[in-house]
Structures are given as C-alpha cells and as structure tokens.
Amino acid sequence: MSTGVDWGPQEIAIIGAAVLAVLLALGWYLSYTAVRLDRLHHRVMGTAAALDAQLVRRAEAALEVAYIAGIDPASATLMAASAGQVLDQAETWSQERLDAESQLTGVLRATEAPDNAAGAEVVELLERLRGTGERVQLARRFHNEAVRETRDVRGQRLVRFLHLAGSAKVPLPITFDDDWPSAR
C-alpha cells in the first residue's frame, strides 16, 4: 500500500531532524537525571555524617551526665555503659551500633527524672543532653528523607536499566529507637 509520500531528500531531512531532536531530548533527560542522582547521593552522605556527629554528641553528653550530674549510681552506671558502647561503635552503621543507639535511648528514657536539688551547671548539662536527643531525631529524619528521595529516583525503570546511579551504593534508611525526648 502506497502512502503517497514521495521520499525525496527533503522528507528524509525532516525525519532525520525529528530523530535527532528526540535523541537530544533523551540525552538531556539522562544527563539531567544523572546530575540529580549525583546531588541526591551527595546529600545522603552529608545527612549521614551529620547524624553520626549528633549521635556522638549525644553519647558524649550522656557520659558527662553519668559522671557529673550526680544521678543515682545504678542509673549512672547504666548510662555510662550504654554511652560507652555507642562511642565504641561510631563511624559505622552496623546493626550493633543501631542496637547500641536504641539501648542508649531506652536508658535515657528510663532515667529521665533528674534530681531536684541539682545546681545550675547540672541543669544546663541535662538541658544539653536533651538538646542532643532532639537533634538526633531531626538528623535521622532528614537523613531518611534524603534516602527516600534518592531511592525514588533510583527506582525509575530507565535509571535502573541504564545504571545511571553508577557504582554508588543504594542508600539505606537508618532505623533505631530515637524516641527521647518526646516533644515538649
């Protein structure tokens, strides 16, 4: 069946231009997505480092409270031991570390009632510990948000098919119990 189109050089040029335009658009889209992925991975690295830093600060503050704040010896021992366990594990995201963080959170929750007779210094220390707890919650939330966004983009079929993410590891959400302190 004839389509009635006379395939002269002009028609071929038009088809060629159309194909070229599609290829260019595809190329632009691919590089656009690759840049996005790169940035998202960058952000995930940043938020993970920030969370790590906040966790270390929380453990350090807990250790300080255990030694200085004059809470009862049993709680102090428990807190110091948990905090020490966390500090031993820092810099990795192993399950052991996450368990240690959850444990520290649990201990902090259990020993929250401070001594009324505490001085201004102790009050400030406790306030700081509380602040680090809040920052851990925020940092973990921001990290997991970045992870989720990155995984959304990585989940696109084209991205998987063409390996646009390259050798970057699939980021994993960081989950542990950080439910201390509860919102005021």
Added chain:
Amino acid sequence: MRIGIVCPYSFDVPGGVQLHVRDLAEHLLRRGHVVSVLAPADEDTELPEYVVSAGRAVPVRFNGSVARLSFGPIVANRVEAWLEDWDFDVLHLHEPAAPSLSLLALWAADVPVVATFHSSQARVGTLRAAQPLLQPGLDKISARIAVSDAAHRTMASGVGGTTLVIPNGVYVDRFCPGDEDVPDREGPPRIVFLGRFDEPRKGLPVLLAALPLVLAQVPDAELLVAGPGDIEEVRGALSEQVAGSVRFLGMISEDDKVALLARANAYVAPNTGGESFGIILVEAMSAGAPVVASALDAFVAVVGDSGAGVVFPVGDHRALAGAIVRVLEDPTEQARLSAAGRERARLFDWSRVGARIEAVYDSVAVERAADRPLGGTLRPAGQEAGAGSPVAAPPGTDAPPARAGGRARRILADRAGARGRSRATLPAAAAVRASSASGALGRTVRRWFGR
C-alpha cells in the same frame, strides 16, 4: 557555627520575610554564631552590618503581589563570591522557589542547605511548569521548614517532601509597652488596622463595609489605619457617614506601633487571603491588643482554639461588625482577650523559635574543628583561591580583597583540621572550590551544564 542566610526580597521595603530574616540573624548573632545575610538592596539603603547587598532589586509581579526580586548573571556571580568568601557551615535559604537570590544560592551551594518556605499561595500551576528546572536544586535541600501548615500544604503540593513546621518568631518583649505608657482604654473605643491598606487582600474594604454597622451600635468608635498606601484615594472613596470616624496615620515607627496596639480596644485583621503566617497577630497579642481576625488558616493557627482572639468568616463584614461590637461593648472581654493573647504570644517568642531553628542547623551540619595545623597537601589550592578571590569579589560585596586572602587561609586551616572521618568528602569539595576561583567563566559553564 558559620551561618549564611539568603533573603530573596529586597531590604528596601518592609515585608514578612525580610523581618523574619532580620530577627533571625540578630537572634543567631546574639547566640554567638557567625552570620551573614545576603539580600537585594539599593546602594543607598542603610543596611545592618551583617547584611551584604546583592545589588538592586527589580519590581516583578510574582505570587499575587509586587515583589522586588534580584536575578541575572551578575547577581549569580555575586552570590557565588559571597558563598566562597564566607565558607559557611550551613546555608539557610528563604523562599527557595522564588526566582531570586535564594534560588541562585541554592544552585551554587555546596554545604548543607536548610530552606524555609514562607508563602502559602504560590500558584501550584506555575510551580509545576517550572518543576523540572527547580528539582535539581530542591534535591540539595537537607531540611525543609514551613512557617505554617498552610505554607506546608503549598510546598507539599508543589515541591513535595515532608517538612518541619516552625512558626515565625517575634521578639515578644519588644511589643510589651513600657511602664510609663500603661495601656489605658479610656476615651472613645479605638479600632486599629495595620498594614498596606490599599492592597485589597489586606482586607480594609471588608472593615470599611463593617464600619457603618459598628457605628450604629457604638457611635463614638474610631478607626485608626496605619501603614503605607495612598491615603487620598482610600479617603476619597469613604462615605460621609464613616469619613469622620476614620483616621489615617500613614507609616508609623515601631514604637508608635506598639503604643497604638497597646491602646487599641480591638485590633482587626480582616485579611482575605494570601497570608501564610499571622506575624502581625502575634505582635498585636504581645502588645496586649484584643484581636479580631478573619478565619484564614494562618490566622487560626496563631490564635489557636484557646480563645486568645475572636475569629470571623473571611470577607463577611456583617460577622466582623458583630464581633467588633461585642468586643467594644464589653471591657471584661477586652481584658480577657488581652491577657490570653499575651500568654499565647509567648509561644512565638524568638527564644523558642530560634532554638528550634538552631537545632535544625546542628542536625544537618557536618562538624569540623579548627584546632589543628594547616595540612600540607591543601596549601596549593589555598594559594590559588587566595589569589583568585580579589578578582572574584565584585564591588558591592563587603569583602575587601586583603581580607579575602586571609579568610581563605583560615578556611583551609578549618578544613585541614576537620575530623578524620569527614575527611573523605573534603578533597572533592576543595577541588571544586579551587576550580571555581578561576573566575566567572567557569561559574557560568557550571551553571549551565551542572557540576
């Protein structure tokens, strides 16, 4: 901590975002942080010392009102030079989707970014059309803050992602009148309206429509209108019945504003839309003015359900008149509203709001210490950056070339002293910086082709 704040709207004119940025910067400075604010401003505008001007702003209709925005290649270069000069730990952008400085800074940023969304009325359609252009920048934002649930909804529909809602702050104590002018509500009852009264969405027409109904019940009531706008035009449109009861005060000073609010028998916010956060309500409540506000989501969120103010349906002048009359005729109710409002306003004091924002900074910043000697491997890049900075710093940023070199060296000292575990990411960042010092051409190329 070194904190960079970017305000997209011009400091020449007052506005909610500008005030928020100013107050936030002052709070952070008092807390001992290093803070620099980048904002558009005319050359002859007097700026606080922590503000760096990014040049003149161009008035553009955007988002329902005329905004003075700043954009273009020259401004983009200034933004990059500012970022390089200051080497922030955290960059806090306000209204990053507005086509102005914040967007440019977002593009250029290579440190953790916190973004605050103020607007509750970005047209979702416009945002969608620009979405592919905005997305690579939005991907860089580590923490998103919305100033209200309304702003959060707008952002979530246009931009996506979860958000923290942290309200705007007010220095509540500044709005508490001093002892010498103890609020007296004797004399004719005063109704107060504040704001750009010739902008319809601020709702003065609703209040003027309600006024005859109010005067029918309370004949000696007086309406005081303060704020910028064309007085003659509005006065000319008044009916004779109400003209005698309306006084226009024009622009007034902060002190006069506090005094005006403290003496108000009713502060009325009849806004019909476009408000994201009722900062003015918080100010009025701080000053002890009984508040009557339209039921915009943003206003309801501020007033709360605790009876700290009276709420009426948006645009309903009859309901407004009824509400005003009830407040004016009942001094006990005025006293109760005043006390409840003050109590409620405490929630929005900068001491609380600022602490929450600082917590967000801490939770995205990657720490670095400055107490170790300069690392040898990074020195060549530093010299290059030092030599490049004077060229890169355009006139108008406040960095004298001599200081720029010193700054770069100190920055390197910071960087070399960064804790071991964050070191892995640093050489890449240093390389990007060194190459970016090679001038405007490199910047332009990167802007168009990404990093």
